Amino acid sequence: MVHVTCAIVIDGSKVLVTQRSEAMKLPLKWEFPGGKVDLNESAESCIKRELIEELNIEVELLERLSDSRFEYPTFTINLIPFVARVKAGQLTLREHRAFQWLHPKELFALDWAPADIPVLEQFMNSKYAVGRTL
Numbered sequence: 001m002v003h004v005t006c007a008i009v010i011d012g013s014k015v016l017v018t019q020r021s022e023a024m025k026l027p028l029k030w031e032f033p034g035g036k037v038d039l040n041e042s043a044e045s046c047i048k049r050e051l052i053e054e055l056n057i058e059v060e061l062l063e064r065l066s067d068s069r070f071e072y073p074t075f076t077i078n079l080i081p082f083v084a085r086v087k088a089g090q091l092t093l094r095e096h097r098a099f100q101w102l103h104p105k106e107l108f109a110l111d112w113a114p115a116d117i118p119v120l121e122q123f124m125n126s127k128y129a130v131g132r133t134l
């Protein structure tokens with residue numbers, strides 16, 4: 001099983017989403033940015049490191065949500081989500097194809113990496129999803 005962290009980065013009512021590039025696994029799928037946890041690394045350190053490496057942003061973690069386990073045909077992922085806020089840095093795409101800041105209600109329309117769907121649902125039911133329609 002692969003342990004992967006991801007961050008739902010919020011700015012007011014907007015949420016950051018990133019699109020995987022053609023060269024990555026799950027090409028062109030939208031995701032919450034993050035990546036694989038290294039050996040002996042905590043989930044918290046991992047997500048902070050990944051966001052600096054991939055997007056050049058330093059984040060503050062607000063809350064850890066529940067893990068989402070998903071079986072892809074060739075591997076099983078345990079996705080560890082955090083809600084976070086940008087503390088410093090100018091967002092720069094280093095691996096992804098695109099990014100968008102969206103309102104919570106716009107999120108469901110994206111073509112998501114399947115493991116992210118339960119994470120998205122948890123987020124939508126949290127106090128951080130401002131202006132959501134329930």
Ligand SMILES: Nc1nc2c([nH]c(=O)n2[C@H]2C[C@H](O)[C@@H](COP(=O)(O)OP(=O)(O)OP(=O)(O)O)O2)c(=O)[nH]1
Binds near residue numbers: 005026
């Ligand atoms: N970063 C991230 N990865 C996700 C999410 N949802 C999801 O299924 N994944 C999958 C895609 C990848 O197979 C894996 C994360 O790996 P990664 O982002 O470090 O990159 P990768 O697999 O392209 O890298 P690699 O195998 O070439 O080292 O988890 C998500 O929300 N964020």
